[in-house]
Amino acid sequence: MTAFPRKPALLLALAVLTGLGAPRAWAQSAISEGRKLAFDRGKGNCLTCHVIKGGDLPGTIGPELRDLKAKYPDRNELVAILFDETKRNPQTMMPPFGRNRILTEQEINAIVDFLQTL
Template sequence: MPALAASLLLAVTVTSFSARAQSAAAEGEKLAFDRNKGNCLTCHEIKGGSQAGNIAPALTNIKSKYPNRADLVAIVSDETKRNPLTVMPPFGRNHILTDKEIDAVVDFLQTL
């Protein structure tokens, strides 16, 4: 009986985590497409977005390109630290997005 209870608890925990991750990714998508917040479509082509820009690379296969989540967070937060010549806005440094919003955008980007 304890093994069954542990299995049920694990299943509920995994389901709850998955639902939270989907919710965060959905919020991140809203932020990425919002012209007043993430505004990612101004420069990037993103599946599901309209009126995409072509200044920057299309955002596809992100999780395979950036397997280390922290690298992607750093890019969204302040790409100028890695590439001083970038035209990408430093969303974190300039307080365009909060840390929580950046995490949500990264959650979304990792679904692409």
């Protein structure tokens, strides 16, 4: 299982270099990008299978995505699910977004940031 832990010093450096200034601004940007990816019908495409508050025409194959921060207090577990859920559940219909390089490490982390706000 590959997990993508957060590195606070790296995040701060990225925030300064990108002109966002503060980690909070970077976090808001990541959440916004994660929401965009989750709702995008081409790339993340979470709405094809999941109900997500604020999403249009959701699918019902997967569970409703809500209260995920409480359900997965260790964000790395949620990252691992997006990376390759087949390691945890070989019968899953969820694509291995990271293993198959459908989403990048940065995109997976942005989606997790967004999902943890639900």
